Amino acid sequence: MTKTYAALLRGINVSGHKKVPMAELRTLIEGLGHGGVRTYLQSGNAVFTAAGDDEDSLAAGLRTAVEEHFGFAADVLVRDGAYLRAVADACPFPAAGLAPKQLHVTYFSAPVDADRFAAVDRPAYAPEDFGLGDRALYLYAPDGLGRSRLAERLARPGVTRGLVATTRNWNTVTRLVEMTRD
Known part of the structure; x- marks a missing residue:
């Protein structure tokens, strides 16, 4: 099969x-x-x-x-x-109401837990925010990824150590879901 x-x-x-x-x-x-x-x-x-x-x-x-x-x-x-569908469906942010450049998913090579991100002072980056999935991180960056201070903080080696991580914007996330429908 x-x-x-x-x-x-x-x-x-x-x-x-x-x-x-x-x-x-x-x-x-x-x-x-x-x-x-x-x-x-x-x-x-x-x-x-x-x-x-x-x-x-x-x-x-x-x-x-x-x-x-x-x-x-x-x-x-x-x-x-x-x-990929499960990741899109589990998005903790209101994807339908956001511009695709504001929402990103970082896919990881292994499961991640909240402890890995405990040192990130989330209120210091507001209104930017993130949410976790099992092997995914959702990033809300209202001004886009290129201007996101939170994205820069989340990408530091101490946070991602030992993982392969790659990020896609919401347009790409949803397009890959469409392309992989069996």
């Missing part, structure tokens, strides 16, 4: 560094034996079908293929469509 997955590549095609043309990425994923490969934007979002159900193995295979083909390492997270 095949499942539909999204691959989230971290840190590619940013300011001309770690260039990964999407047509080449699609070919690379197809070369791994996956089907129905589609990409979204230039920021490292790919949807594909695969027979396996081990997200970590799928991510490791793609990470190795990217490094061998493009000559640099790129972190990769793979999540199935059901998980």
Whole structure:
């Protein structure tokens, strides 16, 4: 039985560094034996079908293929469509009433708990705020991610130590949900 997955590549095609043309990425994923490969934007979002159900193995295979083909390492997270839908459905903020640039999801490689974020003085960053999921963090940044002091604080190594983390804006979150519907 095949499942539909999204691959989230971290840190590619940013300011001309770690260039990964999407047509080449699609070919690379197809070369791994996956089907129905589609990409979204230039920021490292790919949807594909695969027979396996081990997200970590799928991510490791793609990470190795990217490094061998493009000559640099790129972190990769793979999540199935059901998980992406669950993350979107669990958003603690009123997504329908916000501009997509105001809401972001950071996907993590492992579950996160509130203790990891206990040192963040949330009132000091108001009106910005965040909420936690099991392997996701929701960020409300009314002035956008680029101007968010809270996003900068949450990205510090002490908070994200030992995790792969990659962030997507709400438009991308909802588009990947649509693209991974089985």
